[in-house]
Amino acid sequence: MIRRRKSKPLQIGDVTVGGGAPIVVQSMTSTDTADAAATLRQVRELAELGCELVRVAVPNREAAAALPEILRGSPVPIIADIHFDHRLALAALQAGVHGLRLNPGNIRDPEKVRAVVREARQRRVPVRVGVNAGSLPPLPPLAEGEAPPPMHQRMVEAALWEIRILEEMDFDLIKVSLKAFDVPTMVAAYRDIAGRIPYPLHLGVTEAGTPRAGSVRSAVGIGILLAEGIGDTIRVSLTADPREEVPVCWDILKSLNLRQRGPTIIACPTCGRIEIDLVPLANKVEEHFQRLGKPLTVAVMGCVVNGPGEASMADVGIAGGKGRGVIFRRGRVVRTVDEKDFLSALIEEGDKVIAEMNGAPPGPRSRVLKKSPLVLRQAQDERLPDSAHGEPVEPRTAHSGL
Numbered sequence: 001m002i003r004r005r006k007s008k009p010l011q012i013g014d015v016t017v018g019g020g021a022p023i024v025v026q027s028m029t030s031t032d033t034a035d036a037a038a039t040l041r042q043v044r045e046l047a048e049l050g051c052e053l054v055r056v057a058v059p060n061r062e063a064a065a066a067l068p069e070i071l072r073g074s075p076v077p078i079i080a081d082i083h084f085d086h087r088l089a090l091a092a093l094q095a096g097v098h099g100l101r102l103n104p105g106n107i108r109d110p111e112k113v114r115a116v117v118r119e120a121r122q123r124r125v126p127v128r129v130g131v132n133a134g135s136l137p138p139l140p141p142l143a144e145g146e147a148p149p150p151m152h153q154r155m156v157e158a159a160l161w162e163i164r165i166l167e168e169m170d171f172d173l174i175k176v177s178l179k180a181f182d183v184p185t186m187v188a189a190y191r192d193i194a195g196r197i198p199y200p201l202h203l204g205v206t207e208a209g210t211p212r213a214g215s216v217r218s219a220v221g222i223g224i225l226l227a228e229g230i231g232d233t234i235r236v237s238l239t240a241d242p243r244e245e246v247p248v249c250w251d252i253l254k255s256l257n258l259r260q261r262g263p264t265i266i267a268c269p270t271c272g273r274i275e276i277d278l279v280p281l282a283n284k285v286e287e288h289f290q291r292l293g294k295p296l297t298v299a300v301m302g303c304v305v306n307g308p309g310e311a312s313m314a315d316v317g318i319a320g321g322k323g324r325g326v327i328f329r330r331g332r333v334v335r336t337v338d339e340k341d342f343l344s345a346l347i348e349e350g351d352k353v354i355a356e357m358n359g360a361p362p363g364p365r366s367r368v369l370k371k372s373p374l375v376l377r378q379a380q381d382e383r384l385p386d387s388a389h390g391e392p393v394e395p396r397t398a399h400s401g402l
């Protein structure tokens with residue numbers, strides 16, 4: 001059980017960030033924001049995948065001018081991403097954005113920050129103090145022989161500089177991020193600031209890279225912090241279509257049982273014991289239940305070693321072996337089927353669980369696991385201890401924080 005750091009809740013449009021609210025999934029469009037139709041199309045695609053806040057770059061007047069149309073059509077709150085020019089922040093606020101991101105590394109004139117804060121305060125629009133290791137304020141001159149402070153400390157100092165300006169103006173609709181590519185640096189920065197300010201934290205590993213490496217890097221950095229209870233909203237930054245970012249965010253949250261969206265597929269990696277064609281089955285099962293978007297756990301397991309245990313803990317599962325498989329639903333064996341029927345049987349049983357989630361009465365109770373002839377026969381064949389199979393257990397369903 002993760003104990004989350006307490007933070008001040010913020011309202012970004014109709015989405016609450018911090019204060020114990022479910023951790024919010026964000027992404028950012030990659031279109032030219034000035035092209036409102038293309039940007040809106042991408043915003044909608046992201047929202048369909050479960051993105052709850054979308055940030056758009058506002059690098060020029062043309063982008064700012066497109067904001068009203070984007071805001072009118074967006075199904076989720078929109079955050080304007082501002083660098084260098086505070087007048088673009090003012091234009092975005094006047095357009096009605098739900099949130100702003102300012103980079104304290106490149107808007108350095110306190111008067112310009114104050115001008116933005118006055119407008120944001122009047123409109124009750126939150127501001128993210130968005131520090132990035134790649135665009136930090138210049139270092140003050142160092143004394144002879146003096147070592148520069150470590151990167152994470154410079155990041156925290158940059159955030160605190162802007163936070164002080166905001167607080168001096170009695171503005172507390174603040175969210176903070178301290179992103180770096182280097183995971184130990186970003187972890188150290190977030191840990192440091194988490195104990196010093198009451199505001200919600202937006203987590204991310206910046207410029208994390210191409211999909212595979214970037215997803216792993218992000219999962220490690222964001223995951224370490226989330227596991228410590230730090231973080232109220234997350235974004236995975238990939239060198240890819242932003243649609244690839246959103247499922248990774250959800251997989252990180254699902255891995256820590258922080259939130260659940262769509263299916264969780266428990267599938268064995270296969271090994272020399274396997275006697276069924278498991279990999280395509282697992283992919284087809286994932287594809288099917290992903291489409292339905294229900295928070296279902298599905299186990300697709302290759303043999304009796306871990307198969308019955310995992311399958312019995314899932315909402316629905318299969319333990320395969322020698323061209324046949326035992327199908328489980330909510331901890332109980334419901335049938336044994338031939339390999340050609342694996343997919344259809346899993347889909348049928350999964351649909352029953354989904355119907356129950358939707359309020360239908362549970363189906364008739366089935367045989368308990370111990371009475372499955374296939375499992376028992378295989379256990380004998382494999383000379384496995386009886387403990388490999390066990391009694392039915394509670395389904396492994398994590399519906400927390402929906």
Ligand code: SF4
Nearest residue numbers: 268270271302303305
């Ligand atoms: Fe191998 Fe069976 Fe484990 Fe799958 S469940 S990896 S087939 S031992």
